[in-house]
Every structure is written in structure tokens, then in C-alpha cells.
Amino acid sequence: xxxxxxxxxxxxxxxxxxxxxxxxxxxxxxxxxxxxxxxxxxxxxxxxxxxxxxxxxxxxxxxxxxxxxxxxxxxxxxxxxxxxxxxxxxxxxxxxxxxxxxxxxxxxxxxxxxxxxxxxxxxxxxxxxxxxxxxxxxxxxxxxxxxxxxxxxxxxxxxxxxxxxxxxxxxxxxxxxxxxxxxxxxxxxxxxxxxxxxxxxxxxxxxxxxxxxxxxxxxxxxxxxxxxxxxxxxxxxxxxxxxxxxxxxxxxxxxxxxxxxxxxxxxxxxxxxxxxxxxxxxxxxxxxxxxxxxxxxxxxxxxxxxxxxxxxxxxxxxxxxxxxxxxxxxxxxxxxxxxxxxxxxxxxxxxxxxxxxxxxxxxxxxxxxxxxxxxxxxxxxxxxxxxxxxxxxxxxxxxxxxxxxxxxxxxxxxxxxxxxxxxxxxxxxxxxxxxxxxxxxxxxxxxxxxxxxxxxxxxxxxxxxxxxxxxxxxxxxxxxxxxxxxxxxxxxxxxxxxxxxxxxxxxxxxxxxxxxxxxxxxxxxxxxxxxxxxxxxxxxxxxxxxxxxxxxxxxxxxxxxxxxxxxxxxxxxxxxxxxxxxxxxxxxxxxxxxxxxxxxxxxxxxxxxxxxxxxxxxxxxxxxxxxxxxxxxxxxxxxx
Amino acid sequence: xxxxxxxxxxxxxxxxxxxxxxxxxxxxxxxxxxxxxxxxxxxxxxxxxxxxxxxxxxxxxxxxxxxxxxxxxxxxxxxxxxxxxxxxxxxxxxxxxxxxxxxxxxxxxxxxxxxxxxxxxxxxxxxxxxxxxxxxxxxxxxxxxxxxxxxxxxxxxxxxxxxxxxxxxxxxxxxxxxxxxx
Amino acid sequence: xxxxxxxxxxxxxxxxxxxxxxxxxxxxxxxxxxxxxxxxxxxxxxxxxxxxxxxxxxxxxxxxxxxxxxxxxxxxxxxxxxxxxxxxxxxxxxxxxxxx
Numbered sequence: 001x002x003x004x005x006x007x008x009x010x011x012x013x014x015x016x017x018x019x020x021x022x023x024x025x026x027x028x029x030x031x032x033x034x035x036x037x038x039x040x041x042x043x044x045x046x047x048x049x050x051x052x053x054x055x056x057x058x059x060x061x062x063x064x065x066x067x068x069x070x071x072x073x074x075x076x077x078x079x080x081x082x083x084x085x086x087x088x089x090x091x092x093x094x095x096x097x098x099x100x101x102x103x104x105x106x107x108x109x110x111x112x113x114x115x116x117x118x119x120x121x122x123x124x125x126x127x128x129x130x131x132x133x134x135x136x137x138x139x140x141x142x143x144x145x146x147x148x149x150x151x152x153x154x155x156x157x158x159x160x161x162x163x164x165x166x167x168x169x170x171x172x173x174x175x176x177x178x179x180x181x182x183x184x185x186x187x188x189x190x191x192x193x194x195x196x197x198x199x200x201x202x203x204x205x206x207x208x209x210x211x212x213x214x215x216x217x218x219x220x221x222x223x224x225x226x227x228x229x230x231x232x233x234x235x236x237x238x239x240x241x242x243x244x245x246x247x248x249x250x251x252x253x254x255x256x257x258x259x260x261x262x263x264x265x266x267x268x269x270x271x272x273x274x275x276x277x278x279x280x281x282x283x284x285x286x287x288x289x290x291x292x293x294x295x296x297x298x299x300x301x302x303x304x305x306x307x308x309x310x311x312x313x314x315x316x317x318x319x320x321x322x323x324x325x326x327x328x329x330x331x332x333x334x335x336x337x338x339x340x341x342x343x344x345x346x347x348x349x350x351x352x353x354x355x356x357x358x359x360x361x362x363x364x365x366x367x368x369x370x371x372x373x374x375x376x377x378x379x380x381x382x383x384x385x386x387x388x389x390x391x392x393x394x395x396x397x398x399x400x401x402x403x404x405x406x407x408x409x410x411x412x413x414x415x416x417x418x419x420x421x422x423x424x425x426x427x428x429x430x431x432x433x434x435x436x437x438x439x440x441x442x443x444x445x446x447x448x449x450x451x452x453x454x455x456x457x458x459x460x461x462x463x464x465x466x467x468x469x470x471x472x473x474x475x476x477x478x479x480x481x482x483x484x485x486x487x488x489x490x491x492x493x494x495x496x497x498x499x500x501x502x503x504x505x506x507x508x509x510x511x512x513x514x515x516x517x518x519x520x521x522x523x524x525x526x527x528x529x530x531x532x533x534x535x536x537x538x539x540x541x542x543x544x545x546x547x548x549x550x551x552x553x554x555x556x557x558x559x560x561x562x563x564x565x566x567x568x569x570x571x572x573x574x575x576x577x578x579x580x581x582x583x584x585x586x587x588x589x590x591x592x593x594x595x596x597x598x599x600x601x602x603x604x605x606x607x608x609x610x611x612x613x614x615x616x617x618x619x620x621x622x623x624x625x626x627x628x629x630x631x632x633x634x635x636x637x638x639x640x
Numbered sequence: 641x642x643x644x645x646x647x648x649x650x651x652x653x654x655x656x657x658x659x660x661x662x663x664x665x666x667x668x669x670x671x672x673x674x675x676x677x678x679x680x681x682x683x684x685x686x687x688x689x690x691x692x693x694x695x696x697x698x699x700x701x702x703x704x705x706x707x708x709x710x711x712x713x714x715x716x717x718x719x720x721x722x723x724x725x726x727x728x729x730x731x732x733x734x735x736x737x738x739x740x741x742x743x744x745x746x747x748x749x750x751x752x753x754x755x756x757x758x759x760x761x762x763x764x765x766x767x768x769x770x771x772x773x774x775x776x777x778x779x780x781x782x783x784x785x786x787x788x789x790x791x792x793x794x795x796x797x798x799x800x801x802x803x804x805x806x807x808x809x810x811x812x813x814x815x816x817x818x819x820x821x822x
Numbered sequence: 823x824x825x826x827x828x829x830x831x832x833x834x835x836x837x838x839x840x841x842x843x844x845x846x847x848x849x850x851x852x853x854x855x856x857x858x859x860x861x862x863x864x865x866x867x868x869x870x871x872x873x874x875x876x877x878x879x880x881x882x883x884x885x886x887x888x889x890x891x892x893x894x895x896x897x898x899x900x901x902x903x904x905x906x907x908x909x910x911x912x913x914x915x916x917x918x919x920x921x922x
Contacts, residue, residue: 614918617845624736631743646824650832657836657859661843666851673855680862687873692881699888704895711899712851715906733845737838744834748827773878785889792893799900
């Protein structure tokens with residue numbers, strides 16, 4: 001049942017007000033004002049979102065709250081009405097965005113306490129929240145795309161926040177441009193969908209209406225649209241081939257990495273596919289592509305993470321890897337599993353980034369783990385919360401990550417993708433390894449901290465540690481909404497989402513317990529190896545790196561994919577732009593024509609002016625020619 | 641007018657016109673011009689335009705040509721030896737002129753121009769008839785012409801008077817400036 | 823009897839000679855005389871046609887032409903005198919300021 005709920009618009013209004021306040025009044029009213037308004041509007045939005053979500057829970061299954069806004073586009077029969085919609089799926093998403101987002105805003109108050117540009121930071125952060133909420137609450141594909149673009153813009157603004165550093169500015173541009181490539185695919189996908197529907201007389205891109213007319217899609221159209229939309233998702237959610245911007249995005253402030261590049265923006269791709277599930281179930285080939293790319297990306301990114309020395313880079317590649325899991329989940333047809341992992345990942349990855357930020361903050365800006373060690377005594381809260389998050393991401397049984405990752409692997413296996421399941425299980429081991437490598441290198445062992453940073457070392461202030469604690473609690477218990485079937489209230493999450501995303505139909509029979517056992521034991525093996533490598537025998541990693549030098553360097557250089565792209569795409573593009581388009585066409589042709597026209601007039605003028613030499617007799621001769629012509633004309637008339 | 645007279649006068653006027661154009665000394669050219677004018681004046685009278693013919697002789701040949709002569713003597717030009725003009729210009733001029741002549745000839749060949757003369761009214765060409773037409777149909781032109789003559793007189797005096805030193809200075813300044821611009 | 827076409831051809835011939843003189847002579851006084859030749863040729867044409875038509879119009883026009891020619895001669899000669907005073911020349915080739 002659908003109920004109109006006008007207060008939904010408040011979820012968007014408050015962050016928008018935050019933007020305006022921080023932009024215009026922020027610098028004038030000072031840091032305290034901005035520190036209240038920035039996170040404050042997010043908490044208000046969270047409150048409204050909670051109210052909406054609880055209302056949904058109270059209503060029968062499959063209910064939704066809606067709030068129509070206004071008619072935006074109109075072109076012939078095509079029209080776009082803007083409106084907000086909270087059903088089970090967007091309800092979960094809006095809770096994540098506002099909840100985790102609000103706490104990260106609060107954390108930023110502490111993290112950016114020494115930065116002079118606080119007003120601009122919160123302006124951008126609120127703007128991001130606004131755009132992300134548009135994306136999540138949109139009731140039609142076009143409005144979702146507006147939010148999609150908006151978060152891309154804010155990502156750029158925030159990555160390049162300290163824009164005076166050319167490298168940071170470059171990375172911001174890189175993120176935006178790579179995203180744009182994906183967005184082109186997204187747009188083409190929208191066009192394909194509209195073309196198919198319009199062919200049958202339906203001109204709406206509203207989700208509910210599209211789902212009602214899903215039978216108008218034949219397999220080809222559905223596959224094409226699905227793949228094109230997925231291209232957009234690979235850009236936004238950092239999958240192969242468009243993931244290259246995410247590791248470089250780590251130059252932005254750490255709260256940005258937590259909010260945008262872990263908890264919310266990067267999950268937009270997964271959300272989009274879950275939203276369009278009715279389209280994807282019609283295109284099994286597209287789903288297979290999604291699942292394969294997800295699985296491959298998960299493994300690929302994990303292998304890079306195991307050798308990275310920078311704490312944020314490890315987390316960045318870890319994010320790419322976990323996103324791969326999410327796509328594996330939705331690609332297998334288990335949309336609820338993917339969304340479940342979105343939620344748990346928001347908790348533990350957001351927490352991991354915030355903890356990393358806390359470490360960096362305490363270390364006075366140091367991000368190289370080789371220069372850390374034995375920090376757990378100096379920063380206890382950070383240590384314990386980060387440990388909880390690591391246990392969650394390593395899918396240690398009982399923590400949230402365990403349930404969501406297990407559900408995904410179960411979906412992968414039972415939909416028939418055996419090799420992808422195996423890849424995912426191995427990646428689980430890799431994940432355990434590199435995450436505990438991070439914990440051991442940072443918090444345990446001998447202190448390798450540089451002396452000048454030693455006395456600066458301190459735990460973060462409460463405004464930063466409270467969000468850590470909140471997220472740690474959620475990382476620990478957040479998974480219990482999705483227990484395996486049979487246990488207690490079992491599978492409540494999937495059941496809650498099923499009216500929107502459908503039920504998962506296994507193709508292959510399997511015992512969930514067996515699958516879980518395999519994956520978990522691989523994870524434990526990874527943790528054990530990390531323990532051996534980094535605590536028991538600290539010299540071992542170096543020996544191994546030296547022995548397998550080629551492989552080590554390949555991984556350290558992230559398979560040199562950036563260099564490959566540069567060679568294959570960027571440099572040819574620059575070459576074409578410079579030599580062909582700039583010099584060839586623009587300068588030679590266009591400027592040549594414009595200047596040439598002027599030059600032609602000038603030179604013909606030079607030639608023509610010689611006829612006027614001042615000699616009256618010459619003038620008279622021309623005059624005579626004219627007279628002859630006129631007389632000739634009259635002659636002609638007479639003779640006729 | 642008997643044809644023999646016409647042919648004589650025609651030859652005379654053409655030959656003296658050639659003389660105007662071909663003579664080296666400007667005074668000789670002028671004298672040839674006077675001869676041409678007089679021949680034409682006789683042709684006028686032969687056509688019945690008595691008053692105009694006399695005016696031609698008195699005003700044109702008498703006053704205007706004398707004015708020309710005064711100016712030539714005033715300037716006191718040295719006699720120029722050598723050619724009177726560039727050969728190329730003469731040839732080109734000749735060609736153009738020949739073309740013009742040919743065209744005009746074509747006009748006069750057709751037979752409809754061989755018509756009989758209209759009967760002249762009594763007093764045709766006399767001063768009465770002239771002034772009748774002049775002061776009725778062409779009155780405005782007459783008045784305007786008188787203003788034109790006034791303007792011409794003023795202009796001629798202004799242009800030809802001897803300028804004072806100050807005016808020479810500013811003139812020199814102007815002309816040098818224009819020369820620099822050119 | 824004198825045919826109109828003869829008169830017109832005579833007028834054309836004198837006119838042509840005047841044009842030729844104007845184009846080929848360098849002395850501006852002689853150029854001016856050529857202009858007078860042209861004017862007279864035209865006068866002849868007017869009178870002949872007027873006579874043939876039997877009206878006085880041709881003669882009136884000649885009257886005006888003569889008047890204007892007189893005015894023009896006066897002004898033109900004044901200009902020539904002025905030029906001669908400034909530039910000491912009456913050679914048309916040296917008087918080429920009427921240009922760009």
C-alpha cells in the first residue's frame with residue numbers, strides 16, 4: 001500500500017539548507033556555527049528518515065511512502081515528474097546514508113579542526129549528502145541520474161579539497177573524468193530503456209511504472225540496457241575497468257574517503273542494479289557479466305592490497321574488493337545479499353576509514369604503515385574499534401560481515417557460478433590476510449614511529465571517538481538482521497526486501513553450512529598467515545618480497561594498469577587533440593579560413609588600389625569604357 | 641544649307657580639332673580650337689540657329705578662348721620638347737575612341753534618320769523665339785544658372801588670388817600632412 | 823540637302839577627337855581644351871536635332887551649355903593657376919594626389 005508522506009521532502013531540504021548556510025553564512029558566523037549546522041542538518045535528516053522507516057516497518061509488506069514534487073521535463077509525450085519514494089530498498093539506503101553520514105559529519109568536526117577551510121568543507125559535504133539522497137530517494141531513473149551526477153561532482157570537489165596541491169587536483173579530475181565515462185554508459189542505458197518502452201507507447205521512466213511494463217523488454221533490449229547501466233556502475237562503484245580513480249581519491253580528507261568512497265557513493269551502482277532488478281532478471285547474460293566482473297574485481301583488488309604500505313591505499317583496494325562482492329551478489333540474482341553487504345560494509349568500512357583517519361590524525365599526518373607500530377597503547381579506543389571493524393570485514397563468525405559475505409557466496413554458488421564462488425572464497429582468505437596485516441603493522445609489534453612524531457601521539461577527541469564507537473557497535477551486531485534461515489528470526493533482511501527485489505531462486509542445491517565452513521576457514525587461514533608474517537617472523541615478508549621480486553613489484557605497482565590506460569587511451573587522445581584537432585583543424589583549417597578570408601580581402605585590396613593611381617587620364621579612360629558600355633546598351637535596345 | 645558648304649565646314653572643323661589635339665605648343669592648340677569653334681558657329685547659323693551661332697562666336701570663341709589665352713601667357717610655360725604624351729596612353733586612347741565612334745556610327749546608319757526636315761516656323765532661331773522658350777519652359781533652369789555663375793565667379797576669385805604668407809604656411813602644413821598620409 | 827546623319831557623325835567625330843586628346847595629352851591646359859571640344863561637339867548635336875525637330879529646345883540647351891562651360895572654364899583655369907603657383911608644373915603626370 002502506498003501512502004503519501006510529505007515529510008520525505010524534509011530529508012532533502014535540511015541538507016540543502018546546510019549547503020546554503022555553510023556557503024553564505026559559514027565564513028561569517030565562524031567555526032562553531034558551521035560545526036553545529038553541518039552535522040546538525042544531517043541528524044535532522046536522519047531523524048526524519050528513521051520516522052519514515054519505522055512507518056514502513058509498521059505497514060504491510062511491500063508498502064511504500066511517496067512524496068510527489070513537480071513536473072520537471074516535458075517533451076512531446078515524454079515527461080518526467082520528480083518525486084520521492086521510500087520503500088523497503090530505498091528505506092534501508094536512506095537510513096545508511098543519513099545515519100552513517102551524520103556520524104561522519106560529526107567526526108569531521110574534529111578531523112578538520114585545524115583546517116581553515118571548514119566552511120567550504122561542510123558545504124561540499126552537505127551538498128554530497130543532498131545529492132546522494134536525491135539518488136536514493138528518486139522514484140524515477142532520470143532523477144536518480146541527477147543525483148548520480150551530483151555525487152560525482154561532490155566527489156571531485158572533495159577529493160581535490162586541498163586543491164593547491166597539483167597532484168590532489170589531478171586526482172580529483174581523474175575521478176571525475178573516469179566517472180564521466182561510466183556516466184556516458186548510464187545515459188545510453190537510459191536511452192535504450194526509453195526507446196524500448198516508447199516503442200510500445202509507454203513514455204515514463206518511473207520505477208514503479210517501468211516494473212509494471214517489464215514485459216515490453218525483449219532479451220536483447222534488456223541485455224543492452226543492463227550492460228550499459230552497468231558500465232555506469234563500474235565507474236561509480238570502482239569495478240574493472242573504471243576503478244582506477246578510487247585509490248588516487250585517497251588524497252582527499254579521510255572523512256571524505258569514509259563517507260563517499262566507502263559507505264555511500266560507491267554503493268550507488270549496487271543500489272541502481274537492485275532497483276532495476278526487474279530489468280536484469282530478463283537478461284541472464286548481463287547478470288553473468290555483472291557477477292563475473294564483480295568476482296574478478298574482488299580478487300584482483302585484494303591481491304594489490306596485500307603489499308601496499310599506505311594505510312589508506314590498503315583500505316581503498318579493500319573497498320574495491322568488497323564492492324566486487326556486492327556485484328557478485330546482485331549478479332547472481334541475490335539482490336538482497338548485495339544490499340545486505342552494502343549495509344554492513346557501510347558500517348565496517350566507514351569505521352575502518354574513520355579509524356585510519358584517527359591514526360593519521362594522531363600520527364601528525366603519517367600514512368605509511370612501515371612508520372607505525374605498537375600504537376594500541378597510545379590510542380586504545382581507535383585500536384579496539386578498528387579491531388572490531390577488521391573482524392567484521394574478515395567475516396569472522398558473529399560479526400556483521402560474516403553474515404553478509406556468507407550470503408553472497410551462498411548466492412554465487414547456488415546460482416551456478418562455481419568458479420566465481422571459489423574466487424570469492426579465496427578472496428575472503430586474502431581479505432583476512434591484508435586486513436590483519438594492517439592491524440598488526442599499525443597497532444602491534446615494535447614501534448617504528450619517527451621520534452618527532454612520537455610525542456605528538458594521542459588519542460582523538462570525543463567528537464571523533466564517539467562516531468567510532470557507534471559504528472563499532474553496528475559493525476558487531478548489524479548483521480543479525482540477516483541470519484541464515486532457520487536461525488531465530490532468520491533471513492529477516494531478505495524477507496523485508498523481497499517485495500521490492502524479489503526472492504532468490506537457487507539453481508544448484510547446496511548446504512549453506514558447508515559453504516560457510518569453506519569460506520570461513522580460508523578467512524581464518526589468512527588471519528593466521530598475517531599473524532605469522534607480521535608478528536611471529538617480521539623479517540619474512542621482506543625475504544619473500546625479495547625472492548619473488550617480479551611478482552611483488554607487479555602487485556606494488558598495482559599491475560601498472562594506470563600506465564596501461566595512459567599508454568592506450570590518454571596519450572593517443574592527447575595526440576589526437578593536439579595534432580589533429582588543435583593544429584590540424586582548429587589552427588590550420590578554421591583559423592586559416594578566418595584569417596585567410598581577411599588576408600584575401602587585404603591582398604585583393606592591395607592589388608585593386610593600384611588602379612587608383614591619381615592619374616586623371618587613367619580615370620578618364622575607365623570612364624570612357626563605361627560610356628562605351630552604356631552606349632552599347634542603348635545600341636542593343638535600338639537594334640532589337 | 642548647300643551640301644558643299646557643309647562638307648567644307650565639316651572638314652575644316654575636323655582638321656582643326658585634330659590640330660588642337662596634336663599640336664605641341666599650347667597657344668597653337670588654342671588657335672586651332674578657335675578655328676573649330678568658328679566653324680561650328682557657322683554650322684549653327686546654317687541650321688537656322690542664328691542667335692546661338694552668334695553667341696558661339698562672341699562668347700565662346702571670343703571670351704572664353706581669350707581667357708584661356710590669358711592664362712597660358714600668365715603661366716609663361718617653357719615650350720616642352722619631346723613627346724606630348726605616353727605612346728601607350730595614345731594607342732589605348734585611340735582604340736577606345738575608335739570603339740566609341742563605331743558605336744555612334746551604328747546609331748546613325750538606319751534609314752529612319754534620313755527624314756525630311758520639318759518646316760521651320762517663321763522667326764525660327766531668332767532672338768524672339770529663343771527668349772520665348774527660355775523664359776517660359778526653362779525659367780527655373782535660367783534662374784539656377786544665374787546662381788551658378790555667381791558661385792563660379794566667387795570660386796574663381798577665391799582660388800586664383802594671391803595668398804598671404806600666413807595662408808601659405810597653413811597650406812604648406814596641410815599639403816605636407818596629406819603627402820605624408822599618402 | 824544636308825542629312826541629319828552627316829551632322830551627327832560630325833558631332834561624333836569631333837567628340838571622339840576630344841576624348842582622344844584628353845586621354846593622351848599631358849599638359850593640363852590642352853586637356854582642358856579637349857574638354858571644350860567635347861562640349862562643342864555636343865552643342866552641335868543638340869542644335870542639329872532641334873533644327874530637325876523644328877523646336878527651339880535644342881538651342882536653349884546649347885544656351886545653357888555655353889553658360890555653364892564659361893563658368894566651368896573660369897573655375898578650372900583658376901584651379902590651374904593655383905596648382906601652378908604651388909607646384910610649378912602643369913604636367914598631369916606630376917599631379918597624382920587624387921588617390922589612396
